[in-house]
Amino acid sequence: MILKSQVEWALHCCAILSGLPEGRYLSTKALAEFHGLPKEYLSKALQSLSQAGLVHTTLGPSGGYRLARPPAEVSFLDIVEAVEGSGRTFVCNNIRANNPCRPKGFCDTGPCAVARVMWQADEAWRNTLRGVTMADLGQTLSQEIPPDIWSGTFAWVLKRAG
Amino acid sequence: MILKSQVEWALHCCAILSGLPEGRYLSTKALAEFHGLPKEYLSKALQSLSQAGLVHTTLGPSGGYRLARPPAEVSFLDIVEAVEGSGRTFVCNNIRANNPCRPKGFCDTGPCAVARVMWQADEAWRNTLRGVTMADLGQTLSQEIPPDIWSGTFAWVLKRAG
DNA sequence: TTAAATAGGGATATCTTGTATCCTTAATAG
């Protein structure tokens, strides 16, 4: 059970977009080159973000993506769910219902006790991701990346932003 | 990102094995019939439990599986990891290292900030599963299943236990 | 002692999902 690599890509792209000045955009091409990723396939991940309403897009030259909301209002969970879907990691096929000792329909009253525990774990996972935003990530990054590299990156991005 | 159905199977099988009297065993055949599962494939899941040391096995007629430890010492996490593996759900491919503005080897000092957050969520998930044992599950089940069905199931199992 | 039942595991087949590329269309800026 491993998350798609698109999740990683989407998170890093949003991290970059978080640092983008108001009103400017970054294209798929720029984001792909920056991260060394296949442009066409990365595009699919960005489309997922777009469909989820996390990013705003414009067409044409100097078009591309920017965050649709302030970084403090975009959580890890938002991004992960946009790409990976919001389904649970544990799917209950209700195999307890096959128990030959149970009358038909006996298991219709509510979810299986096994599933409830598994879903509780899923919730704990979600809650952690819900609690960290792109603003938090930016804070962390600016603390652990030396100023010269940080500003160099910033310049690189701005040069390619529309 | 969905857990294998074998995880569900393994959990339910361990739940049944938890109720087995000392020294008795349940075969793959019995467990498969009880849950309505494909015998051969369920066998692979049970082999995973065996390799993880969660169950003890014997050969021959009246052979099969029993828990290797008391139910209170077998957690959901033990079972999930036995079947699904203990790897993280988020794999960091360190794409930040492709950033053209970073000198070679700059990212060797430690894991990416994005990965750290994702792994923190994984830990929350694990911690939840670590905190629930087969004994807890048995307690829950005995409370929500009517006594007659509970004892009927118990009889069914014993009839097929070696 | 023999026969039946069992776990273990290798080989194989199939189906689903993730990964990746290519191409067309519509919109937009210069």
Added chain:
DNA sequence: CTATTAAGGATACAAGATATCCCTATTTAA
């Protein structure tokens, strides 16, 4: 008008999940 862009459909390929079959060694029951 032209170059550039996002969106999305079609397709191909790889990897993993699901499932079955078969053989072997071991152990119990008769």
